[in-house]
Amino acid sequence: MSKLSKAELKVLKIGGSVITDKNGELAPRTGEIARLTKEIQESNVKRLIIVHGGGSFGHPPAEKYAIKDGFKEDSQKIGFSETHHVMTMLNGLLMDSLIWHEVPAVSVTPSSCIITESGRIKHFEDSAIRALLNMDFIPVLYGDAVVDSKLGFTILSGDQLVSTLAMRLNAERIIFGVDVDGIYDADPKIEKTAKLFKHLNREELERLQSKFCKPTVRDVTGGMFGKIVELLPAVESGIPVTIMNATKPGNICRVLEGKPVQGTIVGKD
């Protein structure tokens, strides 16, 4: 623990839409996984935690069996098993590629060390993660189906995990690698004049949120708001979040090297 200084650790979130095809089912983007892991290798980054999303692996069974809502009937049980299992499969593809590229990465299974209460992380045994970081391993976690002390079970999003890990381990920065360039003032896929924010503070973010996040208008700004909400506690505690496009070759390598990339930085002030 003593080696973990705030100036060092980065938490990298890789969106499920980056490493899987969300229109498919169990559809990995193996080419993208290979490219990303090569960029992580080339960046020669040392103090890093990776968290990835579920994409077309975790989301379909989680929705089909309503795992997030908790245990209601026995027929959901096999769905819980399946949701966790397909996430370990997606994680396995990423680990395979990281290790192939000689990145000393070690998967840490959220459901084996975390219990939530009504969907929020309540108990988190992070000793293994701390020990791995101290030995300069790169722990890799993911959104997972987990045990919940109130609901029986639920879904723990990779986003909540990112925020919690960053705060617990005094991360210097959160890097949020998604399939868009950052946060826009309108949907860039519809409005060609949509403007990318280079920097947003909490206040500006909340103003945007109340403007765009109406019940009938979802994800108009590039689908980032739901995710950002989970990161606000980390932002509030002083950890800036860089939202950037991980599908653009070279971006992840550059950001891990500490070089500037196009994107939106969400900071406290």
Place this chain on the structure above:
Amino acid sequence: MSKLSKAELKVLKIGGSVITDKNGELAPRTGEIARLTKEIQESNVKRLIIVHGGGSFGHPPAEKYAIKDGFKEDSQKIGFSETHHVMTMLNGLLMDSLIWHEVPAVSVTPSSCIITESGRIKHFEDSAIRALLNMDFIPVLYGDAVVDSKLGFTILSGDQLVSTLAMRLNAERIIFGVDVDGIYDADPKIEKTAKLFKHLNREELERLQSKFCKPTVRDVTGGMFGKIVELLPAVESGIPVTIMNATKPGNICRVLEGKPVQGTIVGKD
């Protein structure tokens, strides 16, 4: 926790030699995995924990990089990553088949919730396992490369895990599924008159051990002694161990149903 009564829980160890070809590398016996998981389904067993070995997945990288001896040089690090990763791969094959057979099994990653000290389990966060059992899920664990507070890292054998889990969770019985029929008074592959012990108590086992386990004579009784030593604490605490042949069709189903099978029962008295 209250639901866990001693009369109910079984801990099933599936040897690495049962589900992999030990002469190969990363060589699963997929037919055997399918048969075993079907037998587990057919037994309709409720309160069960499964632990499996590494066979031709975990053992080759663990030996190549001397992971058991602990961290000595940086070149071992990728070996630690690899050993853990290939174990998750083997586990994934078993989980895939269990879930395909609609067994509500959930993998629990030892290295995510256990830290050893000089090779012995020191810290074990078992809340998720207890909660899963209370919901009638079947937790599945395996021998793994783990963090060690003295050695940096080491190998945690599935056998130590079986013994620890059985004692912590007050198991009624340990079932040790291997590729031989039990413990013999000589190597049955060499001596055709070798006799299978139906029952051994601790004293008889120790006498046999001193007779057979000389430095120059290894595994002469069917290769069981090294494994049995790990189970002795559980036996001492009153949990009997049934050593039986999991490669014989029907055996696992029968033993999980509580029916008699050929094998050696190791008990306290």
